[in-house]
Amino acid sequence: MDAIELLKQDLKNFKAYLLSRISLLGLTHENFAKKVNISKGEISKILNNNRQGVSLTSFYLIAVNSGDTIENARDYIYPHRKFNLKKVKIDTKEKKSINKFGLYMKENFDSDTIEYVGGKNSFDIIQQKTGIEEKRLKDIYYKTGAPEPFEFLLIEKAVGKKPGEMMKDYVENRVIKIG
Structure with a gap:
């Protein structure tokens, strides 16, 4: 998959994950939004495919505040992504962070x-x-x-x-x- 296809899959899976959490808890969209501390508008954007990417804050708050673990959310939303690290030689130059x-x-x-x-x-x-x-x-x-x-x-x-x-x-x- 190229980057665009991966992103589309991320968003599709994130929407499915959100719906599964709402269903599991048996809440309305509004009550779920309150429970996870995210606006109804953000929930609506996810469900209506009006997001360009998966928001880190939404990912975290939905997973944690709906009683799930980050590991479970990761595995549900990103089964198509690899989380393997590469071995590297430590020899770096200093760079300054500005954000x-x-x-x-x-x-x-x-x-x-x-x-x-x-x-x-x-x-x-x-x-x-x-x-x-x-x-x-x-x-x-x-x-x-x-x-x-x-x-x-x-x-x-x-x-x-x-x-x-x-x-x-x-x-x-x-x-x-x-x-």
Whole structure:
């Protein structure tokens, strides 16, 4: 599948996942929106195929606040994506982060602490491990791009975090609520 086909499949599966969670909980769309802390408008956009991508915040809030796990949501929405990391040689040069996500990564995962060896979680290493295209990763780190959930899950894995561990902190403490 090419990138456009993958994105279409992501959105189709996200819609199906949302409908399955609404059905499982036996709620109206409005009550489900309240439960998961997302606007009715966002729910409507997902259900009416008016999204261009899967929102990280919507993915996280729908999964967690509907009683599911990030792993289950990942497996339901992204069975067509691979979450395998590549082995890389650690030899990087320093780059400066200039947006929220880039700063978040630098502050939390690209440091000289005992837990994170200097350079181990740098931009270059993350790019090599995840296989996310350099241009896309630059958009996420340095410009106005926002990570898609599958990209975030790959990045979490690349820095040695459990699925949803980093996402929880990022969504709950760094991202403005949708709606």
